[in-house]
Amino acid sequence: MRVINISDKVILEVKNLVIEYPMKEGNLRAVDDVSFSLKSGESMGLVGESGCGKTTIGLSLMRLLKGGEIKAGSINFDDNDVSILSDEDLSKIRGKKISMIFQASQNALNPLQKVASHFIDTFKAHDMWSNSKWDEINKIIERIEISKDRINEYPHQFSGGMQQRIVIALSVILQPTLLIADEPTTALDVLVQAKILKLLRELKSEYNLTMIFISHDLGVVAEITQRLAIMYAGQLVEIGTTKDIFANPQHPYTEALLNAIPDVQDKTKKKQISIPGTPPDLRFEIKGCRFASRCSYRKDICNEEPPELLNIINGKIGGDNPNHKVRCLKYNDDF
């Protein structure tokens, strides 16, 4: 059984976050009014189609947005508002207390640097290097099942899966509080992926990490998260426990995503179900529900009125249970 240590302390609270990328034709609103919070030790999946804003949210938590601007909202991490923190204070958090495994990070290792010096540089970046750290480095290298004799080899001498394990080791060596993993297993094959997920799961409990796991693969997030936030076109459309969402998807988009997962064991489901259509252009104002044009439950009202993210319990909107929320007009009484 997996042991999960979640305390009641809220470590991260994101409130009404709005992020825009300035463009010639107008601002592209990549993240629109997103709120969520994480308790210490919790792990949350952030799932959605390509371009829906997952990486943008991840980067904003460390204020690493390239070209993007936080237009509104707050990011509270460990009693600091990251969105207004001074650069000096921010550098104490970035990479140390909040650490990120970047998308396509297999390419993040410097090909001219030995594996050992990647670790040394990570410590040095936060003035934490001393010779006693070798023990820690050796320990984690063995932990990721790489022989410590190979620590003086160059990245290209390792397979893709080993390189990704090294990237992960680098991201946890400073014992961060919050780890953001952006598609850490995409483009890796199933065996390597399974190994990396297992490693992350174990490191998470050993280091008591709080984790945000970004992916477009629902099967992958189910393996590693307790909570799920489903994003569509810059907004959260559903948030709840992983168990609830898999058992009882409430938003039509979540339902479609679950249906699109092919299952190798299933002999009957011969065909994958695709979600026809494309998400809206985020450079322009969108009237009504963003998913409406692709939704099979659509009614006229969906093109008029934007739905809000509301509590839902037993298929009914309302109540004061904030554990499951959905953004859909379908649950209104008069729908």
Next chain:
Amino acid sequence: MMTSKNTENNINKTSSNGNIPVIEIRSLKKYFPVQTGALSRIFSKDTDFVHAVDDINFSIDKGEIFCLVGESGCGKTTTARILAGLEPETSGEVFWNGKQISFDELKTTKGNVKTQIVFQNPYSSLSPRLRLGEAAQHPLVVHDKIEDKKTRETIKRAYYSEAGLVVSFVISIILFLTATIRKDDSSLWFIAFAFITLILGIGSYIWFGRIQKGKLTDDIIKSIFNLVGLAPPDQYYNKYPHEVSGGERQRVAIARSVVLNPKLLILDEPTSMLDVSLRAGILDLLLSIKDKFDMSILFITHDLATARHFGDRVGVMYAGKIIEIGAVDDLFNNPMHPYTKALMDAIPSPTPRDVEIQLPKGDVPDSINPPSGCRYYPRCKYAQEKCSSELPILRELKENHFVACYYPLTMVQ
């Protein structure tokens, strides 16, 4: 107890029925020489080789979708590149519609399109400087592959009008020269004729060579874009690759390969960079194109679930070898090679499980000095003495289900 019809000849009969396959590969090998440092080159006489593809056999029937699955680095892309004629083989034989040809003849040249390949990465497979319309039309123009009679006619006329333009230039210059030399009353006539010739030449060139031909290429591009579901086409053909999504880019890449009407379409992980919703759409598209153009498909993927839903037969590769091959349902319902089973167990499951899955220990073997005997034995929990010394060959343990293992799973249990 199962009996194994174990003969060398049997291995090549890896096609699912008695028909002559579109393509059949026998004993294909590809070794890459390894770049070693200057020092070791002086001190050691032999070069090391990466055994990327090490003696594989398979065949693909007409209209069939054959999948190759396996861990990263097992040789899938190398196999694909050889079948597209993009990489020379180290050794091996290839039969096209039952007739032996050289691997070189698989390469696409003018008037010879057997195979086409769509590459692994939709982000690098299209030139960033070509607009999507140009990119899609490019292969057609290069390979002179236009079948429609009316279309050919138009192109011929455009071609003649270009020649006509040159001829009219020459004639009018001669007329001008004559006029200047004669310098008498008839000069005016000569000049007038010169102008008329020139105008006729330019006019016919503009009409046939520009307007008509322009309309035609528009039509061609439109039909290609419609074919791959990029509608309305005019919204797309002036865009650059970075201005569309990954899924749309992959559609253009597919369109480019399909327009040449290859008999074998090779797809190297065409969907692994795309999310589930786009993935299903691309697979549907491929199925409809396959039927429409009467093609066979070699589909390379490490996503077993996609292979099962999309493919007819599947070959599982490990460290340069095919270790199991069979019809998708057979193979996935009843995997016999321990490695195939391990791959299936490793698929992330949407329904949270209570027991940890058992992953094979260790990593893929060194491809320069692969283990003696079975390539998988160092990681295999069923391995016995024999596995480390003798290399198992593919045996047909059930009808059309071949396994290279001394202790296949159904026999262990």
